[in-house]
Amino acid sequence: MTAAIYTLDQLCLAYPNSRSSGSVLALDQITLAISPNEVVGIIGPNGAGKSSLLQLLNGRYAPNSGRILLSGQPLQQQSAQALARQVATVAQISSAPQGLCCEQVAAMGLLPHKRWYEGTSAQDLQQVRLALQQVGLADKAQLRADTLSGGELQRLNIARALVQQATILLLDEPTNHLDVKYQHQVLQLLQGLNKTIICCLHDLNLAARYCQKLLLLENGKVRAYGTPHDVLRPALLQQVFGLPCVVSSQADYGWLQVTFIPELAHAKVGVPSPC
Numbered sequence: 001m002t003a004a005i006y007t008l009d010q011l012c013l014a015y016p017n018s019r020s021s022g023s024v025l026a027l028d029q030i031t032l033a034i035s036p037n038e039v040v041g042i043i044g045p046n047g048a049g050k051s052s053l054l055q056l057l058n059g060r061y062a063p064n065s066g067r068i069l070l071s072g073q074p075l076q077q078q079s080a081q082a083l084a085r086q087v088a089t090v091a092q093i094s095s096a097p098q099g100l101c102c103e104q105v106a107a108m109g110l111l112p113h114k115r116w117y118e119g120t121s122a123q124d125l126q127q128v129r130l131a132l133q134q135v136g137l138a139d140k141a142q143l144r145a146d147t148l149s150g151g152e153l154q155r156l157n158i159a160r161a162l163v164q165q166a167t168i169l170l171l172d173e174p175t176n177h178l179d180v181k182y183q184h185q186v187l188q189l190l191q192g193l194n195k196t197i198i199c200c201l202h203d204l205n206l207a208a209r210y211c212q213k214l215l216l217l218e219n220g221k222v223r224a225y226g227t228p229h230d231v232l233r234p235a236l237l238q239q240v241f242g243l244p245c246v247v248s249s250q251a252d253y254g255w256l257q258v259t260f261i262p263e264l265a266h267a268k269v270g271v272p273s274p275c
């Protein structure tokens with residue numbers, strides 16, 4: 001059996017409550033192992049704890065209790081630079097640094113690999129250009145990043161993460177702002193990278209299509225973790241998302257398709273409709 005790249009053991013995270021002296025428990029006793037080179041989708045309703053979990057996995061937040069091992073070593077004991085060489089994060093909402101062109105923003109991914117006095121080599125530049133090409137932004141390399149559309153900026157952030165050459169990519173809603181073609185292009189790109197990809201996704205159909213494993217969170221707790229077939233069960237999804245749904249298998253390709261049908265909540269099963 002392959003050693004886990006992440007081992008989470010009874011992780012809890014609480015935020016201070018802004019209106020009282022208490023706290024908000026965002027993650028509650030999370031225990032699981034993530035295998036290397038898998039694409040893992042974190043799914044669940046708003047406020048379930050998805051983004052908070054990413055912030056623990058990239059070391060930005062420390063758990064209130066429990067522990068995280070990264071490649072068998074306690075994550076909290078690793079230096080920021082050592083972490084940045086292993087883990088790259090693409091945040092949910094970001095604004096472009098003012099006045100920098102796309103090539104310069106993507107090149108920021110080189111920083112964890114450089115000493116302060118080292119400049120950008122021809123090889124670095126080649127790597128940056130390849131990443132921009134991979135996300136479909138080669139023709140915008142010299143444009144100012146703060147003039148990009150939301151979707152283009154999202155792709156630029158992914159290019160920066162690719163340049164970082166980390167073995168783990170953490171992405172918060174990587175398909176936000178993307179049109180349907182780029183949603184698939186970005187997820188196909190991530191899937192083909194042979195890296196550990198952990199991403200929060202609201203679109204369950206994209207999650208079913210591109211993720212090998214799904215982690216379903218609700219109120220900071222793990223409701224299910226496994227393959228899309230293990231996790232995307234209609235009764236469970238209805239409980240967690242509060243809407244009836246049907247889950248079907250796409251006939252030609254076999255991946256699962258979730259369709260939420262709010263009308264079913266009001267359907268009177270077994271009562272014939274009046275003529």
Ligand SMILES: Nc1ncnc2c1ncn2[C@@H]1O[C@H](COP(=O)(O)OP(=O)(O)OP(=O)(O)O)[C@@H](O)[C@H]1O
Pocket residue numbers: 015016017018024025026044045046047048049050051052053
């Ligand atoms: N900085 C913070 N301070 C206080 N509470 C927070 C903070 N960040 C998140 N929370 C709370 O923690 C819980 C989990 O939030 P989180 O952002 O992780 O959820 P999420 O599943 O990513 O939600 P969404 O789908 O809406 O992005 C929520 O109740 C949220 O209000």
